[in-house]
Amino acid sequence: MLYIVPTPIGNMEDFTFRGLRILKEVNIILVENYQTSRKLLNLYNIKTPVKKYNIYNEHKLTPSIINEMKKGKKFALISNAGTPGISDPGYMIIRTCIQHFVDVECLPGATALIPALVNSGIPIDEFTFIGFLPKKKNKKKLKNLSKENRTIVLYESPHRLLKTLNNIKIFFGINRNVVLCKEMTKIFQKILRGKIENILLYYKNLNKILGEYTIIIEKDLEKN
Template identity: 70%
Template structure:
């Protein structure tokens, strides 16, 4: 009994391993976060495997039936819209349920946005903390606690909250941080900005429209 966790490209469709391709073609069912999003990848690689939608709004309801299928010998793989499932994407609850049901879980190596951003940041990476998206509730308390960290910090952020988050980082961390922002990693409009927090805020305040997906890496200046 086995559930496959299969990372998918975060941008360039060529960022996909031979093993991932083989697994998605061999399994009986692929759980997809959003079929309309995933069909581009599935069609690109001519993957004809049957799919079923699995996301945060239906996972509690369908997990029992998924576990039952696996117990009956069905081979199932989980993918998200992009990247590695359960990292800021659905997957944790299903993985935990499989473990509790004595079902093996195998995660294939593959894309995730924060690793390339961390590597090219030039900041210390022997120790780091991945935050993902800041919580909507108790956001200030979270940032207060993180401001005491000396390790490199990694955040994800959406375009419409980017400037707010940058201002929050300035408020809680002060001017003694450097920041690297990676936009649209591995996509056509990939871009990297480096500098102090004030310059980065000023840059984005002058932009008419902020689009894309962002990974923020911050480090205190005395660590660089």
């Protein structure tokens, strides 16, 4: 059995009772990073053994983990924050479990995507989620997305934020409404709403850009 357990993305109170119970009951917890996960597990007095599992070793470890689950062991997978598989490791082991008829259950829980969308105040009856833009061909991806008739959601890191905002301005036009959600649920959470040109100007005037961002681009209302 493999449980996919979402963990808080900032505020440590955003954990479900069920998630805590599962982490205490399984045989092993697969963690993306020892240091990050240990803080969380210690906070909730979870003593379950852990094993590092991330994009650097998942190809090597997945077969042996599958074999252990086939023998009856129960595993839980957590990432550094949020729901595994959403811009975090998880896809490979989930797919392999399914191929080998190992049960997989994903618990509901924290993710930056949905709170950011709801907070945005723009139409979200239909949306497309991109995750992080590719490091290469960033412009090409955004150019293709500019033809999309749904609200667009993507993640961005602080060091690429200005480049991405500028490309959004180029391909979506200066009057497109954008919402930037910084550090969702954390102490320094901040939400900016407005035209892309104004938001870009705001961040150009900052001495230093910090934090992780969820960017929401409103659909072209003239096309709908």
